[in-house]
Amino acid sequence: MIEITESYIDSLAPNSSAIKNGQGLVKKRSFVRFNRSQDATLLFGECSGSGSSNYQCSADFIHPENPVLRCSCPSRQLPCKHALGLLYAYVGGAEFIEAEVPEDILLKREKVEKREEKKSKQAAEGVEAKPKKVNKSALKKKVQAQLDGLELLEKLVLSLIRGGLATIDKKVLKTIDEHVKQMGNYYLTGAQMELRQLSLLLKQASEREEFYTYAVEQLTLIHALVKKGRTHLTAKLADPELALDHESTIEEWLGHAWQLDQLKACGLMKEQVELVQLAYFSYDDQARQELVDLGYWLERSSGEIHRTIQYRPYKASKHMKEEDSYFDVVQVPALYTYPGDMNRRVRWENMTPRSIDPQVIASMSKHGHSSYAEAIKLVKNQLKNPLSDRNPVMLVHVAEVVQNEQGQYAIVDQAGQQLALEDIAPTNQGTVSLLPYIPADQLSDATMLVMFEHRIAEGKLYVQPLTIIKGADMIRLLY
Structure with missing residues (x-):
């Protein structure tokens, strides 16, 4: 069974209300029974509800990268608060008594196994899924x-x-x-x-x-x-x-929506990748008429900073799961990468989480750019293309953070070059004002995730601090 953390359970929830309600069931002691299978791949139990009989809920980890949460309640939310509550109880230390796997779940598992066996057989025989015919x-x-x-x-x-x-x-x-x-x-x-x-x-x-x-x-x-x-x-x-x-x-500018099989066919897929989220925020894009969930992730092996983007159209936003901050390491069997320059968009279908440890955090500092002159050159090269992302994000090394007589902050590299810190438009959330509350020793000889913005009227580049990494500590200013 995979390592379950509260952050991981939060990521499974369809919205913040489901998280709150699931945790509430545990606090109210609504669960009347907790069980687990002998191999610990299945958690199941009963929870009292508004119906005449208890709800049967379960969390099946027979395939850890793609868990299945089930419940007999009539809720349309998937997963529902009862299944989430079962997991919160497990993380909270509730005692789960070993028991036989229920017959109905055994039957469902059998169907899944047959589908997987069929896929494996086709793959072994070299039979590939038929590509969609293009008219x-x-x-x-x-x-x-x-x-x-x-x-x-x-x-x-x-x-x-x-x-x-x-x-x-x-x-x-x-x-x-x-x-x-x-x-x-x-x-x-x-x-x-x-x-x-x-x-x-x-x-x-x-x-x-x-x-x-x-x-x-x-x-x-x-x-x-x-x-x-x-x-x-x-x-x-x-x-x-x-x-x-x-x-x-x-293609995206002209309205094409990339499918995962298309990205794979173009060679835009990596296998067995580990990612760590460094920043996350949501905003209202009136031009798109959509709510946007945006996360920045570090690929541990390469040091690249990727983006995950979810668009939630106004009309459908209530029915779509809102993404959220994530604090564990994500192990992805297949990472799909979109065409682009810096901070390319990525997607995945399945993932397995594991707790982030101090060694992982400490290792991220090596990916910070030590020379601001080189970092600025990379950013300017991207901004030369009008169709590139106007606000690239980068990890940079910070020798120190200074403040001038006007109260404006700046970060300084080893060569003494400065980058002015400002809150910029895309995030719609201030972080510079948080700097006085951060211990001084965390702001020197550190690594900082920053977002760039070129202000044409002033002809200057500004950066907004998103995350600070010092040793084994990571302070996220935007999440």
């Missing part, structure tokens, strides 16, 4: 529609530039919003979101002129998307196979 005729029509949409978008952008941003009135804003809707008809969801972002910025600029700077940057991004998108789609039409571009992010 090339329909795909060509879609690509042509996207090209038409980009032409329409370019005309709008050029008209806005010729007219000047200061002349934009309610009538022009209405035209932009109409184009936002039309982009969806042309299968250009990426362009649709960026155009909506431009509309939001222009509406704010009518009240605060400083937003014009961001609007100009957004226009530059959209124009770059038009140019690169047209070049890519034209080449795609000329390709008999209509192959996907797995070396850049252009």
Whole structure:
């Protein structure tokens, strides 16, 4: 059986209410029986509820990387509070009496084993799953529609530039919003979101002129998307196979949603990877009309910083599990990596947790960039591409943290070069104000996870501290 921690149980819960309610069942002593199988791969028991009979709940770890939580209650939440409560009780030290595995679970296990045996047999015989057939005729029509949409978008952008941003009135804003809707008809969801972002910025600029700077940057991004998108789609039409571009992010910008089997076919999969989450936050992306759960993870072997991203559309957010902070080491049998530059997006289907120990934390410091000049060069090279992530994240070594007469903080490397610390827009959460509460010895000769932001109006790079690592201690400022 795997090592179960409270953090791991939290990660299984569909939302914070399920966590609270599951823990509440334990505190109220609602469970009337706790059992475990002889091999400790199954935890099961009974919990009193609103029904006339007790609910039968279980947590099956016969396949540790893919546990199955079951319950006889009528709740639509998976897993429900009863199954979660069973695990919280186990972690809390409740006594689980050894007992025979219930007959119904044995039958369910047998069905799962037969499916796994069939997959293993097919793999041994070299039988691979049939790839999905691509309707090339329909795909060509879609690509042509996207090209038409980009032409329409370019005309709008050029008209806005010729007219000047200061002349934009309610009538022009209405035209932009109409184009936002039309982009969806042309299968250009990426362009649709960026155009909506431009509309939001222009509406704010009518009240605060400083937003014009961001609007100009957004226009530059959209124009770059038009140019690169047209070049890519034209080449795609000329390709008999209509192959996907797995070396850049252009497919996502044009609205393609990568499937795991596609990433694997493109060689974008690693096996047996260990990850540690260094930071996490959620935010409301009005341009996407989605809630976004964003986590930054360190790949222990390579030192790369990856991102996990979950998008929860407004209309479906109540029915989707919200991601959360994670404090254990994650062991992933298959890690799928999206095309991109720094902080590439990753996904996985199954994982096994284990408690993080001081040695793991101490080993992460070696991945910090010791020279800010080299770190800045890497960031600037990424920012040269308008379609790259505007806020890359990096581990850097901090010789010391200093504060000037105006009260502004900065981190300093061994060569004496400084990077100014500021709270930046993407996180919408302040962390710089927390620095005075951190012991001084934790802020020297340490490693810090920082997020970069280039402010065009000032022509300066700023960084926001996300996590501080010193020896065997890790202080997460954003989680």
